[in-house]
Amino acid sequence: xxxxxxxxxxxxxxxxxxxxxxxxxxDFYAPVPSRESMDYREAxxxxxxxxxxxxxxxxxxxTTYGYLYTREMVKDHIQALIDEFNIxxxxxxxxxxxxxxxxxxxxxxxxxxxxxxGPHMENRFYKDLLDDWPNYVSFEYGVxxxxxxxxxxxxxxxxxxxxxxxxxxxxxxxxxxxxFHYTEDWLWTIKPEWSELDYRxxxxxxxxxxxxxxxxxxxxIIRELxxxxxxxxxxxxxxxxxxxxxxxxxxxxxxxxxxxxxxxxFEEIMAKQLEKTWEGAPIDxxxxxxxxxxRTWWR
Numbered sequence: 001x002x003x004x005x006x007x008x009x010x011x012x013x014x015x016x017x018x019x020x021x022x023x024x025x026x027d028f029y030a031p032v033p034s035r036e037s038m039d040y041r042e043a044x045x046x047x048x049x050x051x052x053x054x055x056x057x058x059x060x061x062x063t064t065y066g067y068l069y070t071r072e073m074v075k076d077h078i079q080a081l082i083d084e085f086n087i088x089x090x091x092x093x094x095x096x097x098x099x100x101x102x103x104x105x106x107x108x109x110x111x112x113x114x115x116x117x118g119p120h121m122e123n124r125f126y127k128d129l130l131d132d133w134p135n136y137v138s139f140e141y142g143v144x145x146x147x148x149x150x151x152x153x154x155x156x157x158x159x160x161x162x163x164x165x166x167x168x169x170x171x172x173x174x175x176x177x178x179x180f181h182y183t184e185d186w187l188w189t190i191k192p193e194w195s196e197l198d199y200r201x202x203x204x205x206x207x208x209x210x211x212x213x214x215x216x217x218x219x220x221i222i223r224e225l226x227x228x229x230x231x232x233x234x235x236x237x238x239x240x241x242x243x244x245x246x247x248x249x250x251x252x253x254x255x256x257x258x259x260x261x262x263x264x265x266f267e268e269i270m271a272k273q274l275e276k277t278w279e280g281a282p283i284d285x286x287x288x289x290x291x292x293x294x295r296t297w298w299r
Contacts, residue, residue, distance in 0.1 A: 023075060028082055029082075030088060050069075051065065054238060057243075061118050064238075067115075068110070068112055071260060072256070072259050073256055074104045082096075109214070115206070116207075117204060127199075137239070138189050138192070139189070139234070142186045143233060144233030144235075146180050147185060153168070174225075175228050176228055188218070190213070193213075194211065222258060235247055235248045
């Protein structure tokens with residue numbers, strides 16, 4: 001306990017300035033050391049599915065990878081440290097909050113940090129390469145199966161002039177059938193705000209900090225899909241031709257994002273799954289099951 005306190009006193013706070021909607025000491029529970037017996041490290045980069053490879057250029061030898069951060073992810077991480085080290089001093093808890101402030105999203109916000117690394121990073125070529133890249137980055141969510149079908153129908157119309165009949169535009173993957181039309185997309189796009197390109201000497205990589213905001217419309221769409229027992233499709237897209245990549249979020253990452261978009265609704269889902277009272281798709285259906293990271297707990 002004393003060791004941790006000394007470490008935190010000398011830690012260099014990454015974030016500067018005041019962040020809106022910052023976490024507070026009152027957001028956390030009193031320490032319960034027996035809540036989790038795993039050996040935790042202080043690095044905020046060990047959550048399941050959090051780190052992902054976005055783009056790899058074997059010819060040029062550079063790599064672009066990213067980290068997903070949500071508000072509850074940071075909060076759970078700090079709570080884990082409180083439990084492990086039996087921390088009850090508000091000053092030390094505040095030190096932890098300050099330490100992770102730069103990586104803490106606001107309510108209804110998701111952060112994705114991307115890092116671009118390669119040989120001879122001091123070369124001006126890389127900075128010029130990345131200057132306009134954020135304009136091509138987006139987050140998409142919706143129903144991928146419907147969108148794939150729509151694109152197939154559009155190709156058929158374009159190349160064979162064969163328009164689909166109504167029966168071909170019905171999706172039956174949920175409890176209730178969904179009627180769609182080939183002229184309307186079923187993946188919604190969110191464009192991010194982003195920070196200035198920053199060179200990180202410690203990791204020898206260029207960093208972008210992308211901020212994705214979710215609104216009431218996004219919450220409504222996600223609720224409708226989940227209520228219909230349809231697992232949403234979510235993915236990060238890099239649309240520039242020379243850096244094209246699509247990172248499909250797995251169920252673990254989707255769980256984090258849904259928890260960010262609508263935390264109260266997510267807690268309802270988890271409670272029903274735990275109690276096995278959720279009507280519709282089977283609780284043990286591998287295609288539709290939300291989960292928590294092994295680093296989070298029921299409270």
